Amino acid sequence: MITIIVAADQNNLIGKKGTDNGMPWHNSEDFKHFRSTTLNHTLLMGKTTYQAIGKPLPKRHTIVLSHNFEDDRVEVVDDLVGTIKAFKERGEDLFISGGASVYKQALPYCDQILLSRIPGDYTGETYFPDFSEYNYRLVEEKPFETFTLEIYQK
Ligand SMILES: NC(=O)c1ccc[n+]([C@@H]2O[C@H](COP(=O)([O-])OP(=O)(O)OC[C@H]3O[C@@H](n4cnc5c(N)ncnc54)[C@H](OP(=O)(O)O)[C@@H]3O)[C@@H](O)[C@H]2O)c1
Numbered sequence: 001m002i003t004i005i006v007a008a009d010q011n012n013l014i015g016k017k018g019t020d021n022g023m024p025w026h027n028s029e030d031f032k033h034f035r036s037t038t039l040n041h042t043l044l045m046g047k048t049t050y051q052a053i054g055k056p057l058p059k060r061h062t063i064v065l066s067h068n069f070e071d072d073r074v075e076v077v078d079d080l081v082g083t084i085k086a087f088k089e090r091g092e093d094l095f096i097s098g099g100a101s102v103y104k105q106a107l108p109y110c111d112q113i114l115l116s117r118i119p120g121d122y123t124g125e126t127y128f129p130d131f132s133e134y135n136y137r138l139v140e141e142k143p144f145e146t147f148t149l150e151i152y153q154k
Contacts, residue, residue: 002084004096004103005034007116007147008128015052015099015126022052022099024122029146033116038095044083046102050074065102084109104129113152116144 007023007030008014016024039059047066055073056062062074063083069076077083084106087094096106107129113136115128136152143149 001112002088002094002096002106002110004106004110004113004115005037006098006103006113006128007034007118009118009120009122011121012128013122013124013126014128016122016124021054022049024124025118025120027116027118027146029144030116030118033144033149037114038097041093041095042087043095043097044080044102044106045097046099049097049099049102052099080105081109100126100129107131107134111154113150115150115152117148117150119147 006014007027009024013024015022035057038057042061042063043057044063044065047064047069050062050064050071064071064074064076065078065080065083066076067078080102084094084096088109096102096110113131131152135154137154138150139153140151141148142151
């Protein structure tokens, strides 16, 4: 399954420049959810997101999308659609982990969106793209203590 995993506030804000990891908030419960969901799987993320995190996340294979980047701790690719198709053909799980530009390009090819809805109205400059045209349906809302997990499937 190809899954978009994202955390967004009530206005779909996802990113803020200048914070220690690029996120507009600190939500440890959501980090735990991200970790347990993606552990031992592969993450695909844009170069800006990877650089905001600063290092590969432990116990996960990290693929970074870039036209011009080298880091021997991760796999670097410049073909988003080809990478997604290869995972689909092998029946392997892939977690699309942002940022906005990668979500936007990946939305037509994914099966599922796991959106952690962080309550409140934060400041930042990067937003999750509108996905109303891609036929994702909200199939479940799972309440956590500090956020609600919205699960959308095609
Ligand atoms: N709240 C969340 O769940 C969440 C999750 C992830 C990220 N974020 C936030 O989102 C923000 C970053 O988003 P962003 O849109 O600015 O950047 P991004 O998508 O993380 O990275 C953009 C870069 O990725 C590379 N790239 C993108 N598409 C490509 C393609 N098709 N082929 C080759 N390279 C490609 C390009 O690198 P080159 O210029 O090197 O070619 C591009 O400059 C940060 O604030 C981050 O913290 C939030």
